[in-house]
Amino acid sequence: MTKSRTEPALSSVDNALQLVRLLAQHRALRLSEVADLLGVAPSTAHRLLNSLRTQGFAEQRSRNGPYCPGPVLEELGLASLNRMDVRQVVRPMLEQLWTATGETVSLGVLEGRHIRFVDGIEGNRTVRVGNRTGVLIPAHCTAAGKAIMAVLSEVEFDRRFAGRSLERRTTASISGWPQLTRELAAIRKAGFAMNVEEGENGVSAVGAAVRDLMGAPVASINVVLPSSRMGTKRVGRELAGSVLEAVAAASAALRDAG
The missing domain is CATH 3.30.450.40 (GAF domain)
Structure with missing residues (x-):
């Protein structure tokens, strides 16, 4: 029972971390591109992007525009650089x-x-x-x-x-x-x-x-x-x-x- 709960949670975390890396590499990704790159359904990709956006790791500069690295992700890069x-x-x-x-x-x-x-x-x-x-x-x-x-x-x-x-x-x-x-x-x-x-x-x-x-x-x-x-x-x-x-x-x- 515990195992069945843990594995989906780990999968979700893994996808989120992969998405952070993808945003850093590509700088701009549309929802469909995220779904393809992660191999997940568009609804799952949308949920992951919304989570990252809420935490400041991603941002969407226009209603239907691509998702870009958010201020928190940019700050992490600068912190490493410093x-x-x-x-x-x-x-x-x-x-x-x-x-x-x-x-x-x-x-x-x-x-x-x-x-x-x-x-x-x-x-x-x-x-x-x-x-x-x-x-x-x-x-x-x-x-x-x-x-x-x-x-x-x-x-x-x-x-x-x-x-x-x-x-x-x-x-x-x-x-x-x-x-x-x-x-x-x-x-x-x-x-x-x-x-x-x-x-x-x-x-x-x-x-x-x-x-x-x-x-x-x-x-x-x-x-x-x-x-x-x-x-x-x-x-x-x-x-x-x-x-x-x-x-x-x-x-x-x-x-x-x-």
């Missing part, structure tokens, strides 16, 4: 990117509504951008910041940026929310961000977000160079390939370290 030194884990990828490009490379993290560059290596070319470590710039004016902004959860994005004015640093800075919203959508589609003199005249960059073991963006890896060497979007896309390789390796290293 136990390690991101700079130490990502440093080998910065060095590899520096070797591949010869340009200045940097690691950025969000600090409020700004991006703080916490590590970097100065390029080895005669004309180059200096090491950015320690620099603090409004996130929307940088490739580093936009790359992270584009993939923040809706809850976290609103907490940091909703209703805020956009500082204009140069004539190229994005100063209106409609334009920034379009830009962030394009970044999500491409997987990387570009900045041409939006934060500083004469300086351009390409960046992409590094994700933790829960899939949340925690930093960005960036190539920073004089605008004279990034005269076309084609050049930016070529650099993006190297940046994305570094980001993939860094994200994998963070997952392993966590």
Whole structure:
């Protein structure tokens, strides 16, 4: 009798834990996808999702939209990340990117509504951008910041940026929310961000977000160079390939370290 009660309970717990892992991996899942991946009836999948949503492990941002990781799941990822030194884990990828490009490379993290560059290596070319470590710039004016902004959860994005004015640093800075919203959508589609003199005249960059073991963006890896060497979007896309390789390796290293 006890056994018959315990086994279904354990099965339910197992499905719930698998669902947490699936949400962390896929970042967005519809009810039908959850049912297929778990091999359960849609009614069971709906019950599991509702339980996770009640506890903050999942959220549904629109009535018929997909389910995404909730704030509790995001916080668990950040808690694990806080136990390690991101700079130490990502440093080998910065060095590899520096070797591949010869340009200045940097690691950025969000600090409020700004991006703080916490590590970097100065390029080895005669004309180059200096090491950015320690620099603090409004996130929307940088490739580093936009790359992270584009993939923040809706809850976290609103907490940091909703209703805020956009500082204009140069004539190229994005100063209106409609334009920034379009830009962030394009970044999500491409997987990387570009900045041409939006934060500083004469300086351009390409960046992409590094994700933790829960899939949340925690930093960005960036190539920073004089605008004279990034005269076309084609050049930016070529650099993006190297940046994305570094980001993939860094994200994998963070997952392993966590």
